[in-house]
Amino acid sequence: MAFSLTEKDVLRLRRILLDLLDRSEADGCVVCDSGGYVLAQEGRGTSDPLLLSALGAGVFAASRELARILGEDEFSAVFHQGEKRSIFIRAVNREVLLVIIFSNTANVGLVRLYAGPASGEMRGLFDEVAAAGVGVEHPERTFVLTEGGDLFGAANPG
Amino acid sequence: MCGGADMSFVNFAIREVQLKIVYYGPGLGGKTANLQYIHQAIAPAARGALTSVATSKDRTLFFDFMPLVANAIENFTTRFQMYTVPGQVMYNTTRRLVLRGADGVVFVADSQWSRMADNVESFANLEENLRLQGDSLDQIPYVLQYNKRDLPNIAPLNYMEFLLNNRGVRRPSFGGVAPQGAGVFETLNMIARLVLNRFVKTHARREAKESDLVLV
Numbered sequence: 001m002a003f004s005l006t007e008k009d010v011l012r013l014r015r016i017l018l019d020l021l022d023r024s025e026a027d028g029c030v031v032c033d034s035g036g037y038v039l040a041q042e043g044r045g046t047s048d049p050l051l052l053s054a055l056g057a058g059v060f061a062a063s064r065e066l067a068r069i070l071g072e073d074e075f076s077a078v079f080h081q082g083e084k085r086s087i088f089i090r091a092v093n094r095e096v097l098l099v100i101i102f103s104n105t106a107n108v109g110l111v112r113l114y115a116g117p118a119s120g121e122m123r124g125l126f127d128e129v130a131a132a133g134v135g136v137e138h139p140e141r142t143f144v145l146t147e148g149g150d151l152f153g154a155a156n157p158g
Numbered sequence: 159m160c161g162g163a164d165m166s167f168v169n170f171a172i173r174e175v176q177l178k179i180v181y182y183g184p185g186l187g188g189k190t191a192n193l194q195y196i197h198q199a200i201a202p203a204a205r206g207a208l209t210s211v212a213t214s215k216d217r218t219l220f221f222d223f224m225p226l227v228a229n230a231i232e233n234f235t236t237r238f239q240m241y242t243v244p245g246q247v248m249y250n251t252t253r254r255l256v257l258r259g260a261d262g263v264v265f266v267a268d269s270q271w272s273r274m275a276d277n278v279e280s281f282a283n284l285e286e287n288l289r290l291q292g293d294s295l296d297q298i299p300y301v302l303q304y305n306k307r308d309l310p311n312i313a314p315l316n317y318m319e320f321l322l323n324n325r326g327v328r329r330p331s332f333g334g335v336a337p338q339g340a341g342v343f344e345t346l347n348m349i350a351r352l353v354l355n356r357f358v359k360t361h362a363r364r365e366a367k368e369s370d371l372v373l374v
Contacts (some may be wrong), residue, residue, distance in 0.1 A: 010169065039223060061258070062255065065255070
């Protein structure tokens with residue numbers, strides 16, 4: 001699905017994520033969709049949320065296929081444990097993922113515990129976003145494409 | 159599986175638009191080479207890192223990913239998320255996963271005569287995977303790149319067109335030599351424009367609604 005988040009949506013999302021980080025003592029979190037778009041981020045977990053979303057969405061999509069092979073509908077969460085930092089990915093709904101980064105001084109149990117209610121709150125928000133749709137009344141005025149020329153080119157042509 | 163047309167993401171709070179472009183095609187056809195060339199040629203400020211989930215022999219295993227940013231929509235930051243899929247036949251499941259949410263597709267064909275069957279199979283595979291996610295080549299913007307134009311034993315461009323660009327509406331196509339950059343930016347700029355035009359159309363509402371999304 002396509003997403004359009006208003007300022008109100010973003011503020012609501014921010015509140016949910018900041019609350020999650022505070023309670024779970026995680027370093028940072030990213031909310032992304034199954035295609036890898038970054039929908040929101042908070043905290044200091046990563047300097048590259050775009051890449052984290054792309055890889056996180058890929059990992060979770062692969063885990064869904066693994067679940068299917070095992071006869072499960074899906075795995076609701078994926079956990080990767082590192083030596084110093086770990087990552088916990090939880091499905092908010094079929095299209096949205098919550099990616100939480102935490103150091104190993106934090107408690108994975110707390111992360112799992114608070115990820116649940118945070119996901120639930122976000123699910124409600126995204127249900128409303130989906131119901132609202134993505135359209136604007138005058139897209140040609142809201143989204144004005146820049147005139148002429150190519151968008152991309154070599155930095156040092158020739 | 160959820161899917162279908164109308165992907166993309168708009169964040170009105172930070173005025174950002176995100177769009178996803180996927181490079182598709184047979185194995186070793188030049189999809190990764192396109193992104194590698196863009197990565198090394200484009201200004202660093204316009205791109206992020208190129209990340210490849212690949213085998214030890216540098217064959218794409220899951221995907222390549224590289225974000226680009228452009229001044230495409232006034233008063234918005236437009237981010238293009240560029241992906242390639244693994245081209246080898248056995249990776250169809252992962253190709254479907256990467257294709258999810260694509261706003262546009264670049265089909266990179268290998269111009270060598272020996273690869274024609276692979277081109278056709280890969281194109282049919284693209285159609286099928288789009289159909290499974292509720293989309294189709296009739297709806298999604300796509301362009302074709304006929305790569306490896308520098309090699310001997312290649313098919314002429316009109317043959318490639320006949321083979322791959324024979325649907326009701328002809329799509330833009332470009333000859334290319336991806337490692338040298340020939341056709342790479344032409345292809346990228348065309349798919350970016352097509353995706354942007356569709357994005358604006360997609361965001362039209364049929365009925366006027368009072369909404370804080372409306373900006374005049």
